[in-house]
Amino acid sequence: MTPTHDDRPDALADRHVPDFDPVAADDATVTGPNVRITVLSARVLRLEYDPTETFEDRPSQLVWYRDRPVPDFAVTRGDDRLVVETDALTLEYDHGIEAAFTAETLSIELEDGTVWTYGDENEGNLGGALRTVDEVDGAAPLEDGLVSTDGWAVVDDTDRLVFGEDGWVEPRDAPESSEDLYFFGDGQDYETRLADFRAITGEVPMIPRWALGNWWSRYWEYTQDELRGVVEGFDERDIPLSVAVIDMDWHVVDNAYHDGWTGWTWNDEYFPDPAGFVEWLHDNDIKTTLNLHPAEGVHPHETQYADFAEFMGIDPDSEEPVEFDAADPQFLRGYFEHLINPMEDEEGVDFWWIDWQQWEQSPEMDGLDPLWALNHLHSLDRTRTGKRPFIFSRWPGLGGHRYPIGFSGDSYISWPSLRFQPHLTATSANVAYGWWSHDIGGHMGGEGDPQAFGELYARWTQFGALSPINRIHTTKHPFVDKRPWEFDGAITETLEDALSLRHELIPYLYTMAWRDHTEGVPLVRPMYYHHPEAEAAEESVHQYYFGSELLAAPHLSERDDETNLARRSVWLPEGEWFDFVTGEYHEGGRWLARYGDLADLPVYAKAGAIVPMDADARADTENPERLRIVAFPGADNTFDLYEDDGTTTAHRDGAYATTEFAQTFDGDRLTFEIGGAEGDLSEIPDERAYELQFRGVTEPADVDVEAPVEAETTYAAEEATLTVAFDAVAVEEGLTVSVTAAGESLLDRRDRTRSHVETLLESFRTHVTVKDHLLADFEPDGVAWLAEYVRVLSTVQLRALAETITGAGVDVLDHDDADRLVVWNPEDAPVTYQFSAFDWTEDPFRMEHTADRGDAPAFTAFDVHEAAVEGEVRLEYDGVFAVTAESEAEEKPEH
Structure with missing residues (x-):
């Protein structure tokens, strides 16, 4: 129930009190000696222990909505045992040993066989947020989050305050030994974990x-x-x-x-x-x-x-x-x-x-x-x-x-x-x-x-x-x-x-x-949300999904003096990807080293991506009169553009408009439909001009347009971009564009390695004659031909050329205060690696050496666990030259 208010001067205004719904349905609760189990969903349980059996139904600072749809579950009772079983988990409470939560009395098994026992540490926790980065230069420790490779999370709500009848919080009146826990057992389904959490704690408001x-x-x-x-x-x-x-x-x-x-x-x-x-x-x-x-x-x-x-x-x-x-x-x-x-x-x-x-x-x-x-x-x-x-x-x-x-x-x-x-x-x-x-x-x-x-x-x-x-x-x-x-x-x-x-x-x-x-x-999500089984997803902590369509990997390191370029490693998940700006095609399931000048901004679009943009970068942020829609081939997709007044809560009453963009792709043919706007159209322009850009496509044989207004079609070969621009049309009107390839596929999969090498050479700090000879000698298969240039190019320059030509590379990634040395070689190039690390032992005068070597695999990673560890990976290309990635401790451990 929502706390009530009156006009007493010590009562908060009504607007300061949310519409709570904190009391769970009776048939969602199961009681046993000193405990109450509430089945909030098939994957979420509330676990309460109170020796007085006076359980808490008021909303806490965190949990406001316990009256959830009751899932199917079964209860089995014995003389000294209580079992609660849903489709996703099974709880066992053995109160015959002791009527309290202990490692001996309480456990939960997930459907994949994972077992949580009361008191277990969440070793696989992937972190959360923090209060502030004040006085921190660089990385700061993150608090635990709700997502874990262990497949479960426990939130302890015991000490949080509860809302009283005056609309403000107050301490709980509960015995010191009482406990109030929320168990989430979603396995590796991280987005479901978030949905389950928000279902009981509240939504994220729509921002202005x-x-x-x-x-x-x-x-x-x-x-x-x-x-x-x-x-x-x-x-x-x-x-x-x-x-x-x-x-x-x-x-x-x-x-x-x-x-x-x-x-x-x-x-x-x-x-x-x-x-x-x-x-x-x-x-x-x-x-x-x-x-x-x-x-x-x-x-x-x-x-x-x-x-x-x-x-x-x-x-x-x-x-x-x-x-x-x-x-x-x-x-x-x-x-x-x-x-x-x-x-x-x-x-x-x-x-x-x-x-x-x-x-x-x-x-x-x-x-x-x-x-x-x-x-x-x-x-x-x-x-x-x-x-x-x-x-x-x-x-x-x-x-x-x-x-x-x-x-x-x-x-x-x-x-x-x-x-x-x-x-x-x-x-x-x-x-x-x-x-x-x-x-x-x-x-x-x-x-x-x-x-x-x-x-x-x-x-x-x-x-x-x-x-x-x-x-x-x-x-x-x-x-x-x-x-x-x-x-x-x-x-x-x-x-x-x-x-x-x-x-x-x-x-x-x-x-x-x-x-x-x-x-x-x-908007921003870690890579492992969508690729929980991929080892690389947990390593690539400095890139992220940016909305439903894009992957962002901005440059985070300064320009190198020898190349005059910034470098960063990027992991592209399985599938097909395109450079958002240039339309360059990339096969996924691999790492790459990206070199760029100051203008370079690494953003990748998934196959089929649809990204609506304001065609006029104006100071105001109103719903645009000219819309640029950037689309990429390779897959079917839909995108529902959302628009409203931008400031009020009227959207809660349905005061918003949506426009569907739909793409169907069939290898040599792509059809894109701009649907008519639906809903409350009062806050969007009556007419709208559209500029539809297909990036990453070959020059088409035919472009067919169905629209009540004129359209102009152009193709830019270097950017592999087809643009179809429409005059302003009523937003209720629909438009359709069909594109047919001249060949077998619309996807522009041309190899741009030579172009990237030219870009590298333009930026290198070396004699122009060397650059001329390098480009004349360029071979796309292997880097043995670079042997003649080992003495005139720096190691950094050689590395840039080798990584660009072979696709094989090495990097050191700082990951939650523990460096990881990563190696990749997706094309199985003739590259070998050698890993070595030195760990300080208990003896302050001795170090333990670890070594590994072999042909560079498609991907591998080496831990550099402690602050007192030095590690190095040496990568050798075609037996011609080598590059290294190093991780070095800042200080020795104290003994």
Whole structure:
């Protein structure tokens, strides 16, 4: 039942209390001595132990929905044994030994034979999210997630607070020995695990459409005119922008009461007309947020102090501060009514950056994390005016998926920090937390070299374009300026391209947001979600699925001086794949080494992929009048474009439109249909122009168009792209394009090795005569011919040529603080490997040596387990030259 409310001053507003449904159906529960088992699904059990048999039916901070459809299950009872069996698992509780949960009394067997015993460690846990990357340069330890190669997960809800009748949380009244556990037994079906979790904890809200555009953020003492100048700079250069963040100096900092981080009063020296400035932002299609550090409460220097103090029963003349208290419903109600809501209503603030960095436990209530309280209440408070639940805050632990979006914290400006962010983003799907906002470009630190920083910033921004939220940010440092136009040449061009791409992708991203909201599938997902049996899936932690159609593997390492290119290893799963930009065909089930200049952004589309894009990368994020649909051959597919008003909760009542794109592929023929828009069409254009791009196709023999408007057809051979452009047509109208190949297949499978070698040579730092001879001597079969160039090329250059020609390579992957040395050779080239490692033993003067060698296989990986291990893989090509990948310990172990 939903907690009831009245008009008492200590009750929270109705909007602050969700519509809970916490009491399970009677026929879903099974009781035994001191225990209650609730069958929430065939794969999910609630396990309660209470010596008083007073079990908890109120919603907890995490679990809100226990009244689930009851699956079929069987119960067997003996004198001292209870068995509960579903289609997916079997629970045994042997209370004859002891009426309590112990390793001897409680176990669950999954349908594949896996057995969980109470107290087992989840050794195969694949990680989750974290609260913050503050003060971490590089990787940070992740908390456990819900996904595990063990096939099961257990969530302990025992110590979480429950919601009381006043609508706010309170401690449980339960014996100290009681337990409240949730067991998930989904095996390797990781997306089902997430669906089961969200079924009992709640959905991910639909985020606003404008949040998917580019954000500008800087911790800086901006005046409103200075910040206006930044926004105008983006507009003058046609660089799209949708959000301008105003960091903490929007409010009065200097005061007689505290250090100034908390504040509620506009600094009129910087912002003499805050409402007018925010209105100007809105007129220019820019949303805004204010940074909050609310821990110090409200003091007498604040304009809101007198009213808030009286509301709290404090005499304003006493100048007694209104202390922050997340445990007090009265304070919390006043917090919104006197601080938050007026600034939204009077100044037009769109949402709040809740930058909580203080204590994790409320001093007034044991077990209450103020960060969770702020996230929960701020998110729900937005719904008072029909807006969607949306905040910008740190991750508060399990259940945080209900409060998008996340601020990962103050990252360092470094390559290791950039390399960690894709891993963190993807792995957070394991706790259903799909909407991260990172400090793109890094928050603090750095070496101050403009050129080196520019490369790092450009690569970070490319990742930002392919991440959930793209928020450029930096700290208050005069020597770090991230305005895209403040760089030279290629860096500025790369930044502009990435930021434009981001806005072009919004139709695709917004549809993925709907998918996350309705189906529980995050935008960014680890590779092992779709390939749980593939060893390579767990190794490739720095690449990820980006929506339903794409695989992203952005460059995360700096350019090499000898090649003038960045390098990264990519694993393509089984199937057929295409380079999203060039249309180049790749057979899957293999690794490859990719070399690219600053403009290179590795994104791959699966066979049959359909990606709708905004044909105009504009500052606003509205439903587009011109739509570019990028499609790839090789498979049948459908894609339902989702559109609505972008801001309100009207979608819950069906106020949205969908347009189906359907492709059928039959080797030498492809048919693509753009269906008429259906549903509520009030928020989409009456007419829409379409540009349909088929990438990765051969030049066709025939293109047949069925449409009520004119279409223009062009073919670009170098990009293997056929474009069919339509004039504007009513969105209710359907269009059909049929493409017939000139040969046996529409797939452009031509070998582009020579072209890649030419690109390498163009970038190499070596004499042009050497480049001429290399290209003249080029042979696609093997690299024995490179023997003549061993003395004139560097090892790095030889490696780039060998990996490109043979497809065989080696790399060291940093994976959760344990390096992995990987080798691949998908074409069975004449390549041998030699692995060696040195482990420190218990004797501080001795090391243990491990070695392995042989012909390089299609794929293998070597563990480098501890921080005190050195490892190396040496790869020899055709017996001509060798390259190595090394992992070296930072320090010896302590003895």
